Amino acid sequence: MSRKHQWRGMMGDVAEKCGTTVAIALMEKLGGAHFVVPKTYTNRGPMAKLGRELAEPFIAEYAGQVVDIPSKLATKRPPPESRFQEVEALIDKNYTAAQVAAELGISQAYVFKIRKAAGAPKISSKVDKRQKSLFD
Structure with missing residues (x-):
């Protein structure tokens, strides 16, 4: 069994x-x-x-x-959520999914899976911190 x-x-x-x-x-x-x-x-x-x-x-x-x-x-791979902080730190530095994957030695598909498992928005939907508001 x-x-x-x-x-x-x-x-x-x-x-x-x-x-x-x-x-x-x-x-x-x-x-x-x-x-x-x-x-x-x-x-x-x-x-x-x-x-x-x-x-x-x-x-x-x-x-x-x-x-x-x-x-x-x-x-042996840890669950996707366990790498979220590592991935998100690179996304916050404006890395693309492909750049994150290359940096961490994982596939681009796995980058998306990690972010999805953590409930993060799509990278294209994430607000760039450098972007100024139109209404300020």
């Missing part, structure tokens, strides 16, 4: 439905992959890397679905 709280996102569902061994194998052998889960196992394609024994439970649950398999590093 898996303990879902050890997993993040889709892998929690995979661990619960297919077992932790399948979830770990997916991240180790297919981490970062984006693919459509085949309807049956073959010795070709991404599922071949898992082998029939591990692939079949995954195929039984997810056949026909498009999946994004996270890397093993994703299980």
Whole structure:
């Protein structure tokens, strides 16, 4: 029996439905992959890397679905909200999302995810502190 709280996102569902061994194998052998889960196992394609024994439970649950398999590093990453202050400090210095991502070594999509998880407004909606009010 898996303990879902050890997993993040889709892998929690995979661990619960297919077992932790399948979830770990997916991240180790297919981490970062984006693919459509085949309807049956073959010795070709991404599922071949898992082998029939591990692939079949995954195929039984997810056949026909498009999946994004996270890397093993994703299980160790802190929740997005924990990096909000770090991201926001750079946004306050007028960095773009792309510049923040480059500075912190994360993806631009993850910058947006961090800000969204914290309930922050879109960067384009944020008031620039250097902007003077029209009505003052």
